[in-house]
Amino acid sequence: KSQRTQVKLKTLHPVFDELFYFHVSPEHYRHRYACLTFTVMDYDWLSTNDFAGEAVAPLSDFCWPGRPNASPAGKNVQPVILHLSRSKPSEKPIMRMLDARTGDREAQEFVRRLKEIEKSMEEE
Known part of the structure; x- marks a missing residue:
C-alpha cells in the first residue's frame, strides 16, 4: 500500500523526517528480493506533478519486530539516505x-x- 509524505514547499533539498508503518508479513520480508520503492514528485500547483526520480531499498535495510535491530514503535530509527535515479x-x-x-x-x-x-x- 502506498503512503505519502507531507509536501515540502520552496526547497531544493527537502528532508522528510516522517515515520511510516507498513504491515509486512514474515513471508514477504524474508523474500530475498523484497524491497520498498520511493517515488519523488515535484509538486506543481498549476498542473500535474512532475516525476523527480525514484529509489529502491531492500527491506533488509529496515527493521521490524523480531529482528535484533528492531526498536519499539519506531523509536531510535536511524535515518536512511537514498539517491534518486531516473x-x-x-x-x-x-x-x-x-x-x-x-x-x-x-x-x-x-x-x-x-x-x-x-x-x-x-x-x-
Missing part, C-alpha cells in the same frame, strides 16, 4: 516510438541529438 529521456516509451519511425528523418535526427546530449552529460 531513466534517461531516450529510454522513455515515447522516444522509443520516435526511434522506431525509421522513415521519419526529423524523428531520427531528434533522437540522435538527444542521445548525443545524454552521452556528453555522462562524460562530464
Whole structure:
C-alpha cells in the first residue's frame, strides 16, 4: 500500500523526517528480493506533478519486530539516505516510438541529438 509524505514547499533539498508503518508479513520480508520503492514528485500547483526520480531499498535495510535491530514503535530509527535515479529521456516509451519511425528523418535526427546530449552529460 502506498503512503505519502507531507509536501515540502520552496526547497531544493527537502528532508522528510516522517515515520511510516507498513504491515509486512514474515513471508514477504524474508523474500530475498523484497524491497520498498520511493517515488519523488515535484509538486506543481498549476498542473500535474512532475516525476523527480525514484529509489529502491531492500527491506533488509529496515527493521521490524523480531529482528535484533528492531526498536519499539519506531523509536531510535536511524535515518536512511537514498539517491534518486531516473531513466534517461531516450529510454522513455515515447522516444522509443520516435526511434522506431525509421522513415521519419526529423524523428531520427531528434533522437540522435538527444542521445548525443545524454552521452556528453555522462562524460562530464
